[in-house]
Amino acid sequence: MQRAIALVDCNNFYVSCERLFRPDLENRPLVILSNNDGCVVSRSQEVKDLGVPMAAPWFQLKDMAKKHGIIAFSSNYTLYADISNRVMQLLSQFSPLQEIYSIDECFLELTGMNELTRYARHMRATLRQSIGIPVCVGIAASKTLAKLANHVAKKQPGYKGVCNFNELPEDRLDTLLNKISVNEIWGVGRRTTLRLQEMQITSALALKRAPAKRIRAEFGVVLERTVAELNGAACLELDEITPPRSQIICSRSFGVSVSNLFELEQAVIAYTSRAAEKLRSQHAMASCIQVSLRTNPHKPQEPQYQSATTVPLSAASDDTRLLCHAALGGLRHIYRSGYAYQKTGVMLSGIVAERPRTLFDDVAAQEKSGALMATLDQINRRMGSGTVRLLGEGISKDWAMKQRNMSRRYTTKLDELAVANA
DNA sequence: TCTGGGGTCCTAGGACCC
DNA sequence: TCTGGGGTCCTAGGACCC
Numbered sequence: 001m002q003r004a005i006a007l008v009d010c011n012n013f014y015v016s017c018e019r020l021f022r023p024d025l026e027n028r029p030l031v032i033l034s035n036n037d038g039c040v041v042s043r044s045q046e047v048k049d050l051g052v053p054m055a056a057p058w059f060q061l062k063d064m065a066k067k068h069g070i071i072a073f074s075s076n077y078t079l080y081a082d083i084s085n086r087v088m089q090l091l092s093q094f095s096p097l098q099e100i101y102s103i104d105e106c107f108l109e110l111t112g113m114n115e116l117t118r119y120a121r122h123m124r125a126t127l128r129q130s131i132g133i134p135v136c137v138g139i140a141a142s143k144t145l146a147k148l149a150n151h152v153a154k155k156q157p158g159y160k161g162v163c164n165f166n167e168l169p170e171d172r173l174d175t176l177l178n179k180i181s182v183n184e185i186w187g188v189g190r191r192t193t194l195r196l197q198e199m200q201i202t203s204a205l206a207l208k209r210a211p212a213k214r215i216r217a218e219f220g221v222v223l224e225r226t227v228a229e230l231n232g233a234a235c236l237e238l239d240e241i242t243p244p245r246s247q248i249i250c251s252r253s254f255g256v257s258v259s260n261l262f263e264l265e266q267a268v269i270a271y272t273s274r275a276a277e278k279l280r281s282q283h284a285m286a287s288c289i290q291v292s293l294r295t296n297p298h299k300p301q302e303p304q305y306q307s308a309t310t311v312p313l314s315a316a317s318d319d320t321r322l323l324c325h326a327a328l329g330g331l332r333h334i335y336r337s338g339y340a341y342q343k344t345g346v347m348l349s350g351i352v353a354e355r356p357r358t359l360f361d362d363v364a365a366q367e368k369s370g371a372l373m374a375t376l377d378q379i380n381r382r383m384g385s386g387t388v389r390l391l392g393e394g395i396s397k398d399w400a401m402k403q404r405n406m407s408r409r410y411t412t413k414l415d416e417l418a419v420a421n422a
Numbered sequence: 423t424c425t426g427g428g429g430t431c432c433t434a435g436g437a438c439c440c
Numbered sequence: 441t442c443t444g445g446g447g448t449c450c451t452a453g454g455a456c457c458c
Contacts (some may be wrong), residue, residue, distance in 0.1 A: 055425085055426080060425085104458080105458085188456085190455090191454045201423090222455090248428090249429070252426085298425055316435035347428095431456085432454085433452100433455105433456100434454105438447100
């Protein structure tokens with residue numbers, strides 16, 4: 001039986017989320033910016049048509065934005081995460097097996113089902129009607145091909161948002177693959193594209209036909225698998241449950257550069273608190289915490305410095321206070337005065353499901369810590385993130401991110417609900 | 423003025439062991 | 441003169457993804 005895997009991908013996801021609550025922005029050029037309003041991370045079709053590339057720095061686009069009336073929003077991840085959950089929940093009803101691959105896309109196992117193209121159209125229409133988010137669907141015999149089918153569904157209006165490679169005869173599929181540049185393939189990035197081009201492999205079809213052994217020798221097992229997948233052999237299985245993270249990162253650029261240790265300490269405490277919260281949400285403990293620090297590499301005229309250090313904990317823990325203590329020790333170790341820092345971050349690693357018991361455990365203290373952290377998380381979940389936090393984070397937070405154009409959290413905050421005017 | 427944040431996987435090389 | 445062959449574990453760095 002032929003394998004059938006669908007890749008469902010939301011169109012311009014963040015832009016579509018904003019438009020749900022601002023229908024007046026339909027058909028208008030709209031971008032969503034990264035943290036600190038730095039780069040463009042989501043573009044409406046109108047903006048793509050103007051030639052604005054992904055990840056373009058916003059400050060370079062100001063003139064163009066004025067000329068064409070481009071509207072910019074700061075990113076509102078609370079809103080996007082909530083809409084994403086609704087989309088994924090609805091899509092899960094269309095297949096016994098779903099892998100949520102990212103905030104805006106998922107794979108669905110459809111092997112053995114009939115009339116897949118029609119089924120996918122129905123799926124698309126249901127999402128549009130009940131949530132309002134537009135999606136495209138690609139169907140094929142492997143994940144890599146499903147990604148390409150989705151690409152075709154997005155780029156070629158003739159397919160009306162659904163492209164099923166499995167129903168195309170081999171020669172028509174190859175004609176399509178011949179027109180797709182090799183860098184559009186999942187797993188082929190900038191560096192690999194350049195090296196493939198030197199070998200005259202420039203299209204998806206050329207890579208499909210490349211000798212697997214040679215690809216293996218030149219590029220390694222990952223790209224060899226890609227070649228097999230392009231030939232319709234599914235090497236990558238669907239992962240239904242997301243495995244617990246093996247590392248948890250929280251790092252952010254500052255709104256303004258920071259030189260003094262005191263403010264860096266505030267940021268490190270804030271990021272460690274956030275990382276510890278994520279850690280507890282997956283019921284895990286960390287045995288190491290890494291702290292990193294760097295100046296702004298985009299300002300080469302200023303003195304540059306970057307460093308990182310990993311601090312092992314005496315025992316794995318999920319206690320914000322212990323993790324902060326370790327992180328601050330690391331920060332003081334790598335901190336040098338006289339630099340304008342742009343970014344700091346923490347990374348939790350050595351993540352284990354439960355702390356191994358030792359002879360020296362202070363069980364009472366552990367239970368107390370667990371109860372305190374559980375209460376903290378509960379309050380912050382109910383009353384909003386950051387309601388209760390360590391004082392060391394600081395109150396004024398002069399270093400915090402810039403988010404000038406943030407939309408409201410329409411779906412998760414009572415006082416930010418959409419208002420209907422009679 | 424102004425350039426994201428959070429992940430994964432693979433590989434190479436060093437240290438160490440028998 | 442001559443200097444093994446594997447295996448494991450760890451880390452750093454590269455490449456890629458969204």
